[in-house]
Structure formats: C-alpha cells, structure tokens
Amino acid sequence: MLQCNDLVKKYMNKTAVDGISFEAEKGKIYALLGPNGSGKTTLMKMIAGLVKPTSGTITYKGNPIGVESKKRVAYMSTEPFFYNYMSVADVGKYYKDFFEDFDEKRYEELVERMELGMRDKAKTLSSGLAAKLKIAATLARKAELYMLDEPLNGIDIIAREKIITAVLEVAREDSTILISSHLVDELEKIIDNAVFIKSGSIVLNGDAENLRASHGKSIVELYKEIYA
Numbered sequence: 246m247l248q249c250n251d252l253v254k255k256y257m258n259k260t261a262v263d264g265i266s267f268e269a270e271k272g273k274i275y276a277l278l279g280p281n282g283s284g285k286t287t288l289m290k291m292i293a294g295l296v297k298p299t300s301g302t303i304t305y306k307g308n309p310i311g312v313e314s315k316k317r318v319a320y321m322s323t324e325p326f327f328y329n330y331m332s333v334a335d336v337g338k339y340y341k342d343f344f345e346d347f348d349e350k351r352y353e354e355l356v357e358r359m360e361l362g363m364r365d366k367a368k369t370l371s372s373g374l375a376a377k378l379k380i381a382a383t384l385a386r387k388a389e390l391y392m393l394d395e396p397l398n399g400i401d402i403i404a405r406e407k408i409i410t411a412v413l414e415v416a417r418e419d420s421t422i423l424i425s426s427h428l429v430d431e432l433e434k435i436i437d438n439a440v441f442i443k444s445g446s447i448v449l450n451g452d453a454e455n456l457r458a459s460h461g462k463s464i465v466e467l468y469k470e471i472y473a
C-alpha cells in the first residue's frame with residue numbers, strides 16, 4: 246500500500262532522515278518508535294506530501310504521492326492546527342470543507358466520546374482537550390491511511406485509553422495506521438508492527454509478535470535496549 250524507498254531528507258547540514266526504506270500493508274497498525282529528533286515527524290511529513298524528500302521515492306498504491314494520495318491519507322501533526330476563534334463545531338465544518346471523506350456523524354460521536362462540547366472554543370481548551378479535538382477531527386475522516394504524530398502526548402491515562410479504543414475501531418475498518426510515540430508501553434498492546442528509528446535510520450523493523458519471539462523481549466524492553 247505504502248512504499249518508501251531509500252528516503253533522505255537533509256535540512257542545511259542536518260540529515261533528519263537518512264536512507265529509510267519502509268513498507269506498510271493495508272489494515273495494520275505500525276508504531277514509529279524513537280527518541281526526540283530521530284526523524285519520525287520528518288518521515289510522516291514526507292509521506293503526507295508536506296515535506297519534499299531530498300532523495301528517494303514514496304509510492305502510495307503504486308503511484309507517487311500527490312493530490313490523489315492526499316485525499317486518502319489523514320495526517321495529524323504535533324502542531325495545533327485550529328484557529329483560536331473556532332468552536333469544536335466549527336472545526337468539524339472546516340474539516341468537512343477540506344476533506345471529502347470527513348464523516349460528520351463519526352465526528353459527533355468522537356467529540357462526545359472525548360468529552361468535548363460542540364460549543365467549546367478551541368482557545369479555551371486545555372492542552373489535553375485540544376489534543377483530543379485533533380484526534381476526533383482526524384479519525385472522523387474515513388481515510389485509508391492515518392498517520393498520528395504523538396497522539397498520546399499530554400493526555401491523561403483515561404483519555405489515552407479512549408484514544409486507543411478509537412484508533413482500534415478505525416483499524417478494524419481495514420485502514421492502515423502509523424503512530425509515532427514515546428509512550429511505547431501504551432502502544433505495545435495494539436500494534437502489529439514496530440519500526441525503531443535512530444538518527445534518521447531504521448535500526449529494527451518487524452512484526453511485533455515475531456520481534457518478541459525472536460528476541461525474547463517485549464517491545465518496551467527492546468526500546469530500552471536500543472535507545473539506552
């Protein structure tokens with residue numbers, strides 16, 4: 246479904262992504278794991294078509310990423326992407342205008358589940374609630390590929406469970422999900438594949454179950470070993 250070949254991204258003299266090749270299959274959940282600055286966000290932004298690779302190729306369903314793939318890929322960045330004056334309802338309208346695959350009904354359900362109010366103003370939301378709003382808007386799209394950059398950051402444990410449940414529901418619809426996070430223990434339960442990134446390169450990548458069996462360690466233990 247998604248294929249990245251020898252991707253490189255250089256910013257001036259900094260190499261953020263250094264030769265990443267990676268494939269994602271339909272219906273699976275992938276964790277992009279790595280410490281701060283390892284290149285996870287840059288990789289996602291290149292797949293989303295927001296950052297141009299210095300070299301290498303990305304294909305989505307056999308075609309280079311572009312207008313068509315952008316319609317099918319829902320990317321949630323770490324940066325806030327709503328205007329302060331917007332209410333939660335306005336965010337839904339804004340998304341509906343932008344994305345053909347935005348499902349209003351699903352947005353309403355997610356908003357309720359995330360304990361947000363349609364009339365709440367974006368600027369009055371706590372950072373945790375604002376993070377939940379981003380999740381609701383992103384998952385309300387009926388996309389084929391979701392890329393969630395640090396969706397659990399700054400969110401309390403109860404809300405994290407809610408987000409994880411919502412992600413699993415989306416995954417059940419045969420969507421592909423890429424999640425970057427430092428909160429490996431939270432992700433361990435739900436991921437199919439783990440991709441460990443270090444200094445812009447993949448150092449370990451595989452089916453989570455196979456990795457656990459072949460290394461005799463949990464994904465959390467592998468994370469500690471790789472990045473210690």
Ligand SMILES: Nc1ncnc2c1ncn2[C@@H]1O[C@H](COP(=O)(O)OP(=O)(O)OP(=O)(O)O)[C@@H](O)[C@H]1O
Nearest residue numbers: 256259260261279280281282283284285286287288
């Ligand atoms: N626009 C930019 N200009 C210059 N350097 C950048 C830019 N964006 C990212 N970098 C650098 O590229 C490297 C990879 O950054 P990136 O944000 O992709 O990492 P990350 O794994 O997502 O980190 P984090 O977990 O902190 O979000 C870092 O050293 C970062 O400083």
